[in-house]
Amino acid sequence: MSIEAVILLVVSSIFINNFVLAKFLGICPFIGVSKKLDSAIGMGIAVTFVLTLSSAAAWFVYTYLLHPYGLDYLKTIAFILVIAALVQFVEMVIRKFSPALYTALGIYLPLITTNCAVLGVAAINVQKEYNLLMSTVYGAGAGLGFTLALILMAGIRERLEDCRIPRALRGAPIAFITAGMISLAFMGFAGMIKE
Amino acid sequence: MNPVRRGIFKENPIFVIMLGLCPTLAITTEVINGIGMGLAILVVLTGSNLFISLLRAWVPDTIRIPVFIVIIASFVTIVDLTMQALLPSLAEALGIFIPLIVVNCIILGRAESFASKNPPLPSVLDAIGMSIGFTLSLLLLAGIRELLGNGTLTFQILDIGTTIHIPFFEEHKAAIMILPPGAFLTLGLLMGFFNHIRKRMVGSPNAYTLSDQHISRARRFLCNGGRVERRKA
Numbered sequence: 001m002s003i004e005a006v007i008l009l010v011v012s013s014i015f016i017n018n019f020v021l022a023k024f025l026g027i028c029p030f031i032g033v034s035k036k037l038d039s040a041i042g043m044g045i046a047v048t049f050v051l052t053l054s055s056a057a058a059w060f061v062y063t064y065l066l067h068p069y070g071l072d073y074l075k076t077i078a079f080i081l082v083i084a085a086l087v088q089f090v091e092m093v094i095r096k097f098s099p100a101l102y103t104a105l106g107i108y109l110p111l112i113t114t115n116c117a118v119l120g121v122a123a124i125n126v127q128k129e130y131n132l133l134m135s136t137v138y139g140a141g142a143g144l145g146f147t148l149a150l151i152l153m154a155g156i157r158e159r160l161e162d163c164r165i166p167r168a169l170r171g172a173p174i175a176f177i178t179a180g181m182i183s184l185a186f187m188g189f190a191g192m193i194k195e
Numbered sequence: 196m197n198p199v200r201r202g203i204f205k206e207n208p209i210f211v212i213m214l215g216l217c218p219t220l221a222i223t224t225e226v227i228n229g230i231g232m233g234l235a236i237l238v239v240l241t242g243s244n245l246f247i248s249l250l251r252a253w254v255p256d257t258i259r260i261p262v263f264i265v266i267i268a269s270f271v272t273i274v275d276l277t278m279q280a281l282l283p284s285l286a287e288a289l290g291i292f293i294p295l296i297v298v299n300c301i302i303l304g305r306a307e308s309f310a311s312k313n314p315p316l317p318s319v320l321d322a323i324g325m326s327i328g329f330t331l332s333l334l335l336l337a338g339i340r341e342l343l344g345n346g347t348l349t350f351q352i353l354d355i356g357t358t359i360h361i362p363f364f365e366e367h368k369a370a371i372m373i374l375p376p377g378a379f380l381t382l383g384l385l386m387g388f389f390n391h392i393r394k395r396m397v398g399s400p401n402a403y404t405l406s407d408q409h410i411s412r413a414r415r416f417l418c419n420g421g422r423v424e425r426r427k428a
Contacts, residue, residue, distance in 0.1 A: 022375050024221035028300060031216070073276060076294045077268040084261060116217050116298045123291050168391035169383070172213055176383030184376040 006137050008193060013141030015189040019117050020149040021182060025142075026117035030150060031175050033108070035161075040154035041147075046108040048143030050090065051121055054083050055139030058122035059132050079122045087112055117146060152182055198317070202324030209332040209382075210389045214300040218292040219333060220378040225349045227356075229337035231285045232292070233330025235274050239296050240322040242270040244310040248318035251311050263306045264297065271296045285352060301329065339381055344372030 019025045026047070033043045058079050066075055091109045095102045112118060121142050125135040156178055165174050208214045215236075222228040246266050247254075254262050275293045278286040286293065296302065305325055310318040341348055346365030350356040371377050 024217050024375070024378070025295075027216040027220060028214075031213070073272060076272050076275070076297055077265060080264055080268055080297050081261070084264065116295045119295055119298050120291055123294050127291070166387070168394065169387040173383045173387035173390065176379045176386065178383075180376045180379030180383060183379055184371070187374065187376065 006133070009134060009137055010141040010144075012193055013138055014145040014148060015186065016193060018145045018149055018186055019120070019142045020146055021179070021186045023120070025120040026115050026146055029108075029112075029115055030146075030153065030179070031172060034150055034153040034157055034175070037151065037154045037158055039108075040150045042104050043108045044143075044147030044150045047112055047115065047117065047146050048140065050083075050087060050109070050112050051118055051139040051143035051146075052136060053090065053139075054086050054118050055121045055125055055142075056132065056136045057082050057086055059125060059130075059135040062122075062126055063132075075123075075126060076119075079119055083118050083122070117142060149182065153179065156182075198320040198324030199327055200324075202321075202326070202328030203331060204328075206325075207328045207332060207389075208301045208325055209329060209336075210386055212304070213386075214304055215329065216382070217295065218289075218299065219336065220375075220382060222289055222292055223333055223337035223340055223378065223381075224344070224373045225288070225341050226334060226337045227285070227349045227352055228288050229330065229333035230350075231278075231282070231289055231352075233326060233333055235278065235289070235293060235296060236299070236301065236329055237323065237326035238274050239267065239270045240302055240305060240326050241319055242273075243267045243302055243306060244318040244322040245315055247306045247310040248313060248315045254311075259311065260303075260307075263303060263311075267302050267306070268297045282352060301325065336378075336381055336385065339385075340372045340377055343369050344374075344377060 013019070017023055020027065020030045029043055029047070034040050061078055061082050062075060066072055066078060071078075087109055091102075094109075121139050125138060130138060153175070157175060160174060160178065169177070202208070204211075206212055209216065209219055218232055222232050243263070243266050247263055250262075250266075271294060274296070275286075278289075278293060305321060309321050313321070338348060342361065342364055346361055346363075346368055348359040348361070351358045369377075372381065
């Protein structure tokens with residue numbers, strides 16, 4: 001696997017095929033946790049961390065347990081259980097070894113199990129037949145893309161809170177319209193890489 | 196309250212509770228995708244609500260979420276494989292969002308808040324009501340996006356059904372509507388529209404999520420292009 005392919009994958013998963021803005025994965029936390037910049041950063045780091053770990057874990061489960069025994073059809077069930085277990089495990093490890101990090105990230109971790117970005121990465125990795133390195137890199141890139149979108153959104157929303165927005169659009173509706181604008185801006189990145 | 200009316204209006208999963216938004220945004224590029232996704236949700240939600248409701252006396256409280264997820268994931272797998280076998284084109288269009296029904300908050304949300312506390316029949320009715328509300332919302336979004344973005348309304352799967360062409364919109368396509376930004380814009384504007392309608396009909400002060408009580412004049416100044424407005428009571 002060439003280094004070029006890896007870099008290309010990272011750039012593409014952050015900017016061009018941004019998980020939130022182009023693939024619509026992880027919309028719930030994107031709208032729910034983007035009201036404050038601090039919590040957006042915390043959530044972004046937690047998601048990136050879990051995405052990287054879980055895409056590697058899902059790769060091992062699929063390659064060594066499911067695929068050799070012809071159990072491909074169990075992958076949805078297997079992945080969601082692996083992710084749930086992994087999130088629990090990460091939570092326990094962080095609580096034990098780094099209480100400071102736990103107070104920063106702890107509240108976001110349980111939310112991540114039902115974040116469709118995590119299961120989405122695992123499923124896409126299988127679909128595209130990525131190897132271990134590519135799977136992990138793709139997970140990390142997807143997480144970084146998610147973080148970028150979340151932070152941009154939180155920065156804008158902190159200011160929007162204080163604006164005169166038509167009553168009916170306050171809250172979620174204006175957040176979606178804002179997301180539409182950011183997504184429009186991100187479409188400009190599409191020319192960066194020749195597919 | 197009638198579960199169907201509740202699913203469509205009072206607890207509409209998309210516009211009121213705002214659950215399950217990922218597939219809502221992603222697959223509403225064609226009307227037929229909305230119908231397909233709605234059917235998939237109907238099968239999974241009805242099945243999982245029924246089973247969770249039947250098992251509710253035996254599932255220990257501490258491990259209920261993993262149990263629910265396994266039940267839901269089993270139904271999702273059934274739907275996924277069935278759709279791939281019978282309707283491959285639809286399965287391809289919905290793609291990754293079929294397996295992702297597992298983490299769709301609508302399903303787990305209804306399992307947790309309704310099916311785990313109610314007998315089987317009301318749970319099934321609740322599932323049907325919710326699915327109808329979800330499907331109608333998807334149809335509305337997909338209809339608007341496809342009409343403006345492509346000038347058509349696709350009700351066609353394999354050779355069954357028909358695709359409606361509307362010449363005026365076919366000549367004036369706004370491709371942005373079927374691209375990702377169009378999804379966000381349409382959903383945001385529709386949510387605002389329904390907020391407005393709900394406010395008109397119900398007149399409840401809770402119809403809006405944010406009040407402007409805490410807005411400081413100075414910060415508001417920034418967004419107002421320099422004008423300081425007097426705050427409305």
